Amino acid sequence: MKVATAATDLEYEYIVVGSGAGGGPLASRLARAGHKTLLIEAGQDETKDLNVTVPGYMAAVTQDPKIRWDIFVNHYADQNRAQRDPKYTWETGPFQYHVGPNPPEGAKPLGILYPRAGTLGGCTSHNALIWITPHASDWNGIAQLTGDDSWNATNMNQYLDKVYEWLPTGPTDPTILVNDIMLAQHYVAGAAAIGVGPRPVNAVPGLANLLLNDPNSRINPERDETPGFFQVPLTQQTGSRTGVKDFIQSTVQGGYPLDIRTNTFVTKIIFDESGDTPRATGVEFQDGEYLYRASPLSVNSTAGTPKTASASKELIISAGAYNTVQLLKLSGIGPKEELNSFNIKVIKDLPGVGTNLQDRYEIPVNVVHPNDFPILNGCTFDQKPHDECLKKWEDNPYVLGQRGAYATNGLAATLAIHSATAENEDIDVVIFGGPVNFIGYFPQWGDFAIADHKHFSWYALKAHTRNHAGTVQLKSTDPFDPPLINFNYFDTGTTAGGADQLDVESLVQAINISRKALTDYYDYDVLGGTTFIEQEPGDKVTSEADLEQYIKDRAWGHHASCTAPIGADNDPNAVLDSQFRVRGVQNLRVVDASVFPRIPGIFIQSAIYMVSEKAADVILNG
Numbered sequence: 001m002k003v004a005t006a007a008t009d010l011e012y013e014y015i016v017v018g019s020g021a022g023g024g025p026l027a028s029r030l031a032r033a034g035h036k037t038l039l040i041e042a043g044q045d046e047t048k049d050l051n052v053t054v055p056g057y058m059a060a061v062t063q064d065p066k067i068r069w070d071i072f073v074n075h076y077a078d079q080n081r082a083q084r085d086p087k088y089t090w091e092t093g094p095f096q097y098h099v100g101p102n103p104p105e106g107a108k109p110l111g112i113l114y115p116r117a118g119t120l121g122g123c124t125s126h127n128a129l130i131w132i133t134p135h136a137s138d139w140n141g142i143a144q145l146t147g148d149d150s151w152n153a154t155n156m157n158q159y160l161d162k163v164y165e166w167l168p169t170g171p172t173d174p175t176i177l178v179n180d181i182m183l184a185q186h187y188v189a190g191a192a193a194i195g196v197g198p199r200p201v202n203a204v205p206g207l208a209n210l211l212l213n214d215p216n217s218r219i220n221p222e223r224d225e226t227p228g229f230f231q232v233p234l235t236q237q238t239g240s241r242t243g244v245k246d247f248i249q250s251t252v253q254g255g256y257p258l259d260i261r262t263n264t265f266v267t268k269i270i271f272d273e274s275g276d277t278p279r280a281t282g283v284e285f286q287d288g289e290y291l292y293r294a295s296p297l298s299v300n301s302t303a304g305t306p307k308t309a310s311a312s313k314e315l316i317i318s319a320g321a322y323n324t325v326q327l328l329k330l331s332g333i334g335p336k337e338e339l340n341s342f343n344i345k346v347i348k349d350l351p352g353v354g355t356n357l358q359d360r361y362e363i364p365v366n367v368v369h370p371n372d373f374p375i376l377n378g379c380t381f382d383q384k385p386h387d388e389c390l391k392k393w394e395d396n397p398y399v400l401g402q403r404g405a406y407a408t409n410g411l412a413a414t415l416a417i418h419s420a421t422a423e424n425e426d427i428d429v430v431i432f433g434g435p436v437n438f439i440g441y442f443p444q445w446g447d448f449a450i451a452d453h454k455h456f457s458w459y460a461l462k463a464h465t466r467n468h469a470g471t472v473q474l475k476s477t478d479p480f481d482p483p484l485i486n487f488n489y490f491d492t493g494t495t496a497g498g499a500d501q502l503d504v505e506s507l508v509q510a511i512n513i514s515r516k517a518l519t520d521y522y523d524y525d526v527l528g529g530t531t532f533i534e535q536e537p538g539d540k541v542t543s544e545a546d547l548e549q550y551i552k553d554r555a556w557g558h559h560a561s562c563t564a565p566i567g568a569d570n571d572p573n574a575v576l577d578s579q580f581r582v583r584g585v586q587n588l589r590v591v592d593a594s595v596f597p598r599i600p601g602i603f604i605q606s607a608i609y610m611v612s613e614k615a616a617d618v619i620l621n622g
């Protein structure tokens, strides 16, 4: 890969900061249009690492010290309340953690782990690969809010086509699943719980048929509202992870003028203030591995000397929902009071920067069987010579069905539901099933999730959540210090019109459906799967009130977004206009998960990729 090295090299037409879902496609498109473009990435290129390429390692990759950033967030400002979550984490030494109650003397409270990736491809290089495209209402909402018709869903379709030019996707091969009868029994029961299960005698072929249902169907005009049982499309091709990393690399290999500068951390945006309106002209950065203090390898890192790079046309910030906010604020773009309190010179008072933080709410029902799921036989998830599933994956590179368990993320099927408290006609809850013990994120969550092969989770995700009361604020003026992140969950966040309660009720309904799937499992005992015991929430948590408490204590999210939102011209909290331009300054845009006024769809990477393609179109074609 071509790498820009000396500071004197660094004059570009466009600079894009961050190579994730937002920055990667855009930088590639700008270069493919012939523009000299610099893509700056804090992390390094780990795209050949098996942790990244093997879908079955999707938990292991989030623990990889070369890739991971440990960000800790607060679900509740009240720490006593926050600590009701058994995932609440304490620091006992540098990157040494205690999880749960009774921390050792002197341990420092941190909050809830929010995994992030500092690496080429950003979080798309470590995410769970799930590919579910946005709802039409997501785009039409932005069109309505801004009066910019180019956001309407029909027009946005072209950007999905653009993404598919470089991103292969596909579901888990059904033959991998139907060989595991216990797993198949869970899946048919899930289908039965929502009224579409095959008859028991026809369970296995019936399941194979159900797994043909595509949740992203572009043929069904009622796709957004259609409940049912669906396959889960993944960002994979013949069982290897795909993502923007591939598009970036093929752009460089194709000889387009794209320079990638990895191990480079941008600390500040440079403005020319000589005119009436401040104009972004470039960035200050430092070279060095693992500079950000969220990286466990930062303990040994040393920053290089500060350098600069200039952009003659535009600078685009795509550092993700947390880091884009941090960079804007450190550069003088944000709420005046907060900037003043840190003695940061105000370039533009934009009160909305770092507000409006949104996410899903997710919650599991987990059971344990007395025996292992056969699909996981030989899987040790550790790349060691005894990892027979890796051998199978490596020995069968071309045929998806023969690559075995590692050719999937383990979450092969989902129930899609329109909950009783959904805001509109769209599906608003999905419930994924897989042979895993998933209870959310905490240090070493991946090891916990696959510590044995006996667990099964139905885990629910509430889409179109109503809470928009989260914040991202500076902790200090040190650019390597992660910011303060408060989600203000449920009744401590957006409560107008009973918003918090409506979201909780959707999740109670999801738990009840998950439990029905577990009851219906026994209707299919002709398949011969063994019995199980519910562990989470557990048989003592049954009343409505107890279920609500379980959800409020333990829910989590992993689609942080909306912190530098696009909005109407007359909205003082709108950070961006409908063309991604930062209001009140010139030559500066934001393109990543931050840009949404409302959290889109069910899974967010598709929406961000589409937005990135749209931004390229706007920048190149006006």
Ligand SMILES: Cc1cc2nc3c(=O)[nH]c(=O)nc-3n(C[C@H](O)[C@H](O)[C@H](O)COP(=O)(O)OP(=O)(O)OC[C@H]3O[C@@H](n4cnc5c(N)ncnc54)[C@H](O)[C@@H]3O)c2cc1C
Binding pocket: 017, 018, 019, 020, 021, 022, 023, 040, 041, 042, 043, 062, 114, 115, 116, 117, 118, 119, 120, 121, 122, 123, 124, 126, 127, 128, 129, 130, 131, 132, 264, 265, 266, 267, 318, 319, 320, 321, 323, 324, 327, 558, 559, 560, 591, 592, 593, 594, 603, 604, 605, 606, 608
């Ligand atoms: C564990 C996990 C699983 C997920 N699974 C799914 C899934 O299955 N499906 C789905 O749709 N979504 C999933 N997501 C969410 C999705 O991957 C992210 O929302 C998406 O990648 C965000 O894109 P982004 O461009 O906003 O930010 P990112 O992808 O985070 O990219 C930002 C990049 O900017 C770099 N950067 C940050 N600050 C600086 C700086 N100052 N200087 C230089 N570089 C910088 C970072 O290193 C990073 O590479 C998951 C997220 C997590 C954490």
